[in-house]
Amino acid sequence: MVSRFKEALESGKFVITSEVAPPKGTNLEKFLNHIDLLKEKVDAINITDHQSSVMRFPSLGGALAVVEKGGEAIMQMTCRDRNRMALEADILFAYTRGIRNVLCLTGDAVPVGDHKEAMGVFDLDSLQLLKTIHQMMDGQDLGGNSLDGAVEFCAGAIVTPEAQPIEPQLIKFEKKVEAGAEFFQTQAIYDLDNFTNFMDYARKFKTKILAGIVLLSSARMARYMTENVPGIFVPQDLIDELTGVPREEMLAKGIEIAGRTIAALKKDAICDGVHIMAIGREEAVPDILAAAGL
């Protein structure tokens, strides 16, 4: 069984991924509904890994649920909570259960989350995790031992095109490409001119770039993100556009903005696809796709 997501990336089509966050608890109903809602509409569904350092149902279990439902999963893996042995073990298990895509992340810092006294592990970093997966694909673990049965994954990573200063991020991006990142999902982008500049640079490398689309559900959220979230810049004209509509219409405006952004990226073939993050409003993703004409 090969990665259908990888096939989509290699087909040259404009690839669509979206993400679903597992619940805090064992009630999976809403989570499974979101998977059902999205699995036919996107090329792959990312399952987040204790997003924002908030403890939840695990990404491994969530990705398994996607596979069981016949969808294509991208299992997010952060380096915050597991040492190298635990990460390797989960990679082995994921492969045996049909998960074929992994997104390697460093992981948010522990103090930003809801278990503020927990130990941040970071035994590996995102780059070392990428290398580890490739080493395991070659049949060897990090201890240098042979695996009885190797793994096969399409492994990707993230990049932040709006980071300031940008060069340290680009250096790491290039290291990730060298380490075998077959795709990148970017932090949310709103400024298409800046993103186009980034793509002019990124096109020099043999990898696929999916632009991060975060749904703006209100003017307040847009302002909060641009002021507080590292690597996110929401241009003032978008904030004004949201402010210009009544509160009850802001979500619809946000969906329109997201759809319009995706359509523009696709029309000019600026990047290889998009990764839609609706952050708790996963039911809006089909509307975003419709607004994008997809």
Added chain:
Amino acid sequence: MKSITKQKSIEDIQEGLKGLDRIFVVGCGTCTTMTKTGGIEQVEEMKERLQEMGKRITGSTVIPTACDDMTEVAMKENEQFIRSADAILSMSCALGVHRMNLYINKPVIPALDTLFIAVEETPGYFREACAQCGQCLLGQTAGICPLTACHKGLVNGPCGGTNNGKCEVDKEKDCAWTLIYNRLKEQGRLDLMRQYQPPRNHNIVPRPRVVKIT
């Protein structure tokens, strides 16, 4: 090098001294004097607080450097007062607590928590500079340690949480990798940042860490 300490809450100290009524108080003339957590003044204040708690003070001393071998001499000089106490309350760092435990068989209760080992960069400003990892990277990182200066101890460049040169954990704290980048760039050595750093070896000297110099 300074051992940075913080006084435990008075409730925790009281709990630590539960059932121990006669107390000998020991401060340190080096690090805890500099950080104002265990110098002469703090020892005197502590004695007052202990008396308010109903404890009896059998004596006190401030050892010049509580972690070195002169501690034995200071303890012996005060032996009669220590022997008449139920416990020693230590206002040195944990290294001093270890030292004091070697000589007179009395419980040594720490009044301080030991936080980290620091350099004093400017008067009164103490910064953790070394995690004693056993694999020094400072030659490749322009003298800025990513294990102590980066919240996550990342060795291959910044995470996505960096923002305008600051850290996602605290907007007042510098992003280590922005500092490293800036300094390497100034030195014309950015190629060092492009090098892949493999996973760290966490067992170069497995705990308990011991070395014997002959």
